[in-house]
């Protein structure tokens with residue numbers, strides 16, 4: 001069932017001289033177990049769209065269905081918002097700015113307590129979540145403000161993991177992290193996907209899209225410009241200057257065009273491409 005968005009329109013500051021149409025008639029489906037990416041230029045509406053998924057924003061018109069939850073433009077008609085947010089949780093763009101408790105463990109436990117989990121149990125689950133993002137006991141009692149940006153990002157992600165939602169939405173989870181920090185976050189997200197979670201990620205990093213995602217949605221000026229698999233994204237290049245296919249995948253595509261049986265969706269690294277080419281060469285020897 002998963003997520004269906006129907007004719008979604010969202011206007012910031014409606015009925016004012018500064019009214020801004022951020023989403024304009026977006027219709028799309030995200031299936032269960034997807035690892036989906038939203039891409040597009042800055043200001044194209046990605047954050048606005050994902051903030052509708054847990055009803056942080058309510059459509060100006062149109063509607064959304066997230067499994068059994070329905071989100072419509074009339075605010076008072078939206079029921080069970082708390083349950084929705086337990087089912088689908090959102091990690092904000094720069095979530096580290098939203099840490100505010102005095103210790104790391106309290107920050108991670110905060111969301112759980114909001115969902116009615118008792119303090120001791122919440123702290124226990126917070127510890128498990130922190131360990132799973134690679135932050136051990138040393139961090140539990142620290143103030144979030146003593147941590148580096150990457151560590152804070154992991155605390156924020158632990159806060160969502162502790163809630164254990166079925167669908168995780170991450171708005172630019174690797175922005176501003178160094179190579180290792182980004183890798184750590186992505187292997188964590190990958191693990192969650194392997195554990196059966198649906199992942200929806202906003203990113204500007206095409207390498208991540210090609211490496212991890214099986215579905216991609218391109219937004220352009222508040223409209224959906226493309227939805228489909230990552231390997232068909234090549235046809236979009238040129239039509240949208242926000243999309244630049246990383247060199248590894250350009251090379252793979254060129255080899256494919258020359259007759260090599262390359263499976264772009266299986267390429268995660270240079271070695272993967274080399275192995276596919278080797279297999280092809282061998283068959284020709």
Ligand SMILES: Nc1ncnc2c1ncn2[C@@H]1O[C@H](COP(=O)(O)OP(=O)(O)OP(=O)(O)O)[C@@H](O)[C@H]1O
Pocket residue numbers: 012013020021022040041042043044045046047048049093
């Ligand atoms: N709080 C707000 N008030 C008014 N306009 C806003 C607000 N937030 C976003 N907008 C406008 O809505 C449009 C879409 O913004 P949005 O933040 O969804 O873009 P984005 O694709 O996430 O961009 P980025 O890649 O920079 O994060 C932009 O034109 C932006 O200026």
Ligand SMILES: [Mg+2]
Pocket residue numbers: 046047048093171
């Ligand atoms: Mg954004």
